[in-house]
Amino acid sequence: MVGALESDQSFSMAEKFDNLSECFDPTAVVPEPLPLPVTNGTGSDHEEKNLKKKKVVNGGGGEREMVLGRNVHTTSLAVTEPESNDEFTGDKEAYMASVLARYRKTLVERTKYHLGYPYNLDFDYGALGQLQHFSINNLGDPFIESNYGVHSRPFEVGVLDWFARLWEIERDDYWGYITNCGTEGNLHGILVGREVFPDGILYASSESHYSVFKAARMYRMECEKVDTLISGEIDCDDFRRKLLANKDKPAILNVNIGTTVKGAVDDLDLVIKTLEECGFSHDRFYIHCDGALFGLMMPFVKRAPKVTFNKPIGSVSVSGHKFVGCPMPCGVQITRMKHIKVLSNNVEYLASRDATIMGSRNGHAPLFLWYTLNRKGYKGFQKEVQKCLRNAHYLKDRLREAGISAMLNELSSTVVFERPKEEEFVRRWQLACQGDIAHVVVMPSVTVEKLDHFLKDLVEQRLVWYKDGSQPPCLVKDVGINNCICPAHK
Numbered sequence: 446m447v448g449a450l451e452s453d454q455s456f457s458m459a460e461k462f463d464n465l466s467e468c469f470d471p472t473a474v475v476p477e478p479l480p481l482p483v484t485n486g487t488g489s490d491h492e493e494k495n496l497k498k499k500k501v502v503n504g505g506g507g508e509r510e511m512v513l514g515r516n517v518h519t520t521s522l523a524v525t526e527p528e529s530n531d532e533f534t535g536d537k538e539a540y541m542a543s544v545l546a547r548y549r550k551t552l553v554e555r556t557k558y559h560l561g562y563p564y565n566l567d568f569d570y571g572a573l574g575q576l577q578h579f580s581i582n583n584l585g586d587p588f589i590e591s592n593y594g595v596h597s598r599p600f601e602v603g604v605l606d607w608f609a610r611l612w613e614i615e616r617d618d619y620w621g622y623i624t625n626c627g628t629e630g631n632l633h634g635i636l637v638g639r640e641v642f643p644d645g646i647l648y649a650s651s652e653s654h655y656s657v658f659k660a661a662r663m664y665r666m667e668c669e670k671v672d673t674l675i676s677g678e679i680d681c682d683d684f685r686r687k688l689l690a691n692k693d694k695p696a697i698l699n700v701n702i703g704t705t706v707k708g709a710v711d712d713l714d715l716v717i718k719t720l721e722e723c724g725f726s727h728d729r730f731y732i733h734c735d736g737a738l739f740g741l742m743m744p745f746v747k748r749a750p751k752v753t754f755n756k757p758i759g760s761v762s763v764s765g766h767k768f769v770g771c772p773m774p775c776g777v778q779i780t781r782m783k784h785i786k787v788l789s790n791n792v793e794y795l796a797s798r799d800a801t802i803m804g805s806r807n808g809h810a811p812l813f814l815w816y817t818l819n820r821k822g823y824k825g826f827q828k829e830v831q832k833c834l835r836n837a838h839y840l841k842d843r844l845r846e847a848g849i850s851a852m853l854n855e856l857s858s859t860v861v862f863e864r865p866k867e868e869e870f871v872r873r874w875q876l877a878c879q880g881d882i883a884h885v886v887v888m889p890s891v892t893v894e895k896l897d898h899f900l901k902d903l904v905e906q907r908l909v910w911y912k913d914g915s916q917p918p919c920l921v922k923d924v925g926i927n928n929c930i931c932p933a934h935k
Contacts (some may be wrong), residue, residue, distance in 0.1 A: 455747040460506040560885045560899060561876035563738045563859075565770035567890035573812055577932050581808025585797030586789070587622045590797045601811035607612075607818050608777050611744055612761055614754035618858035621779035622801050623765070625813050627737040629802050630658035630762025630778040634733035635697065635778050636802070637760055640787040641731050648687065649699040650679040652706060654735060657699045665755050666697075675925040676854055679710030681719045688723040696720060696730040701737070701750055702761075703739030707852070707880050708859025708886070710739060713750055718755060723725065731759040731784075737776070738767045739857070745827040746834070749856050754812075759784055766812050768888065775810035775838040829889040833858040840896050847904050850917070850931060852924035861924055866910040874899060881918040 452811065481882040522544065531537040556566055559702045560898035587601045596691075605621045624630045631654065638645065647668045649657045661668035669691070672683040677699070688696060691822050697723040700711045713734070720730050734740065734752055743749045752761060760780035763770040789800035821829070837858040844851035846864050864883045876883045885891075885899070926934060 449795070453629075468773075468818075492664045495693060497729060498689035512871075514825055552563045555875070557895075558874050560874050560891065560895070561878075561883065563767045563886040565768055565888045565890050567797065567888075568770040568772065568817070570772065570813055570816065573809075573816060576809070576812060581812075582807045583623070583808045584804055585792065585795040586800055588620070589797045595808070597811045602778065602810075602812075603813045604811055604818060605779065607763075608779055610739075610761070612752060612754055612779060616780070618782055619779055619786040620782045620800070621777065623780050623806065623814065624762070624776040624801075625803055625810075626774040626808060627735075627762065627764035627776045628659070628679050628738070630764075630776045631656045631699070631733070631735055632660050632663070632733075633778050633802050634664075634760035634762055634780065635699065636664060636729035636790065637784050638733055639666055641677075641759070641784055642697055642729075645695035645697040645701070645731065646691050646698045648684065650677075650701060650704070650711065652677045652704040652709065653699050653701055653754070654705050654737065657735065666693075673704075673709070675923075677704045678705030678854075679711045679716065681712070681715050684716070685719050685723060687727065688720065688779065689912040690726060696725055698732045698757075700732055700734045702734050702736035703857065705857070705882060706859075706877070706882070707854060707861055708739065708857030708884075709854050709878075710743070710750070710856045711751060713756065713758070726758045730756065734758055734761040736761055741768045741826065742830045742833070742858070743856065745830040746856055754779075754781070765810060769814060769891070769913065771810060771817070771819055773807065773810060773813070775807065775814065777814075797926065816899040833887050833889060833891075836893060837889060839893060840885060840887060840900070843896070843900050845930060847900065848930060848935075849903070850920045850924060850929045852928040859885065860885045866917075867906070867908065870903070870906055873900075880923065882923045883921060 465610045482904065485705055521554075527537050528534075536676065559566060560862060581595055581597050583596045583601055584593060587605065590598060598615055601623050604617060604623060605619075608621070609619045610615060624633065625684055628908075635647065637649075637656065645666075647657075647661050647666045648671055649668065650673050652673045656671075660666070671687060674680050698716065700716055702710055703706045704710075713732075716732070730804055736743070736752060740752065740761060743752060745933040752758070754761075760778065762776055762778045765775040765777060766773060786798050789798050792799045793796075810838055831905070837860050840860045841851045841853040845859070849862055851860060853860050861882050861884045864878050864881050865876065870876075871878060876885070885896075887896075907917075916932050919933055920929045921931075921934060923929075
């Protein structure tokens with residue numbers, strides 16, 4: 446959404462969705478250009494352009510340019526001091542109201558073109574508006590009330606109990622909390638694993654979310670990056686090789702319940718079997734399941750492998766702002782009660798226990814999650830999952846009918862296809878890209894009409910991009926020969 450506020454002339458399509466720039470009061474914009482971030486050079490115009498492009502190595506071994514987002518300093522909205530007579534004129538209030546109104550217009554417009562990131566934008570929380578006047582903070586342990594009385598712990602624990610039933614663990618056997626985002630769930634799950642096994646090695650597939658490798662850096666953990674299959678699923682043969690090379694140390698493993706780019710689901714049962722066959726007893730490994738998006742979808746997919754605490758896993762995390770549709774980033778982290786004791790401490794100042802990553806925690810998020818879970822229930826989520834999978838298959842089939850390479854994993858609503866040739870198109874549709882591929886994540890808010898609009902736009906633009914006789918990229922290395930329909934593999 447930030448992109449909608451920018452006016453960088455290097456992107457010709459920006460004017461199509463730049464709703465704010467022409468209406469902004471110039472006195473509210475930084476009057477003098479801010480210095481560029483420190484680089485190897487001296488901050489010239491040439492370097493400003495280079496800030497948006499970084500050399501990276503693609504899957505084929507060659508180099509390409511990674512396009513970064515534009516510098517928001519160029520369009521930031523300054524905080525200015527009120528004039529001495531503002532209290533009487535009301536000019537400042539009127540100005541701020543106009544900026545917010547135009548910002549809302551921008552959000553509405555950009556939401557129409559939201560396809561690449563896994564956020565469910567179909568929600569209505571009007572009933573909770575009455576609670577936005579309170580500073581609700583669930584600092585400390587969700588299960589131990591602190592001295593701060595303006596909290597939403599009863600709602601939070603109700604939400605946690607719902608997920609505990611979903612993942613089949615008894616109330617007395619689990620501990621958890623509502624996090625500020627999916628990354629925090631991964632940071633917490635891996636931290637618990639590290640505390641249980643201080644000398645353990647973290648194993649994660651190369652297609653795991655970047656927060657997993659961030660956790661390894663933060664906690665100074667030895668980390669083994671495991672190869673993946675063409676689907677994006679962890680390669681258990683490579684996992685076996687790496688386990689056998691480190692049999693003397695416990696294993697801490699991140700299992701993906703839906704990878705970031707391809708939506709691949711690691712085979713949890715095969716992972717556990719591999720650990721056991723390599724001589725790792727259940728007291729020598731810890732498994733964290735990163736279910737940011739599909740952790741809530743999988744239980745409602747027929748034939749999908751179960752994520753359950755009846756299996757020897759240590760923790761599961763899921764995002765609340767993705768499939769659930771919470772309007773602010775949040776998540777749920779569940780682990781076993783016996784594990785949480787290794788990192789919890791009582792804090793007299795709070796009259797509660799410290800076992801979370803963050804201290805203060807958003808007390809509004811549990812209200813939104815509780816409200817949605819009550820409104821939809823298991824049956825409501827099941828219907829939405831079926832809709833997402835049906836529409837994802839529709840998109841994949843239509844792309845291939847149009848001669849565009851596309852892949853859809855069996856248990857996923859993430860459709861992978863060739864990366865659009867022009868970054869203007871990528872920004873317009875807010876697509877997530879990696880190398881030669883992009884993806885659309887089909888969420889409950891993504892309708893067939895929206896997909897048709899996107900398809901029409903993509904097909905028309907491809908005629909322009911390749912009218913000079915150039916060819917779309919070959920995606921065999923990314924999606925496999927069965928899904929690539931480039932000129933060489935039709």
